[in-house]
Amino acid sequence: MEIEIFLLEIFSQYTNIKILGNQHIIDNKNNKILIMHGDLLCTDDISYQRFRKIIRNKVIVTLIKILPYSIKTYLANF
Structure with a gap:
């Protein structure tokens, strides 16, 4: 999973x-x-x-942001 998408704002700040x-x-x-x-x-x-088209979709990005960390980790390692 492209983790940079979710960390860009924090990194920028x-x-x-x-x-x-x-x-x-x-x-x-x-x-x-x-x-x-x-x-x-x-x-x-x-x-x-x-x-890339799926993972950068705004709806998908929003859904991934609200997932619990354990599920995000599972998906990243899948």
Whole structure:
């Protein structure tokens, strides 16, 4: 399970670091720099893309947040 999804807000507050989205463009004078998560480039891995779409769904994220820790741990180790 992608634990970083659930820890990003806490990490951001603790470290005072701004969390960017999956893609972010930085304007540096006359240059534009694209920063993106490498998972977006794994387009041939259909099962991973399907999993990613499910696990990042807002309803699923909310449900996982309210699950007891023991169930989250079980699912993460499944």
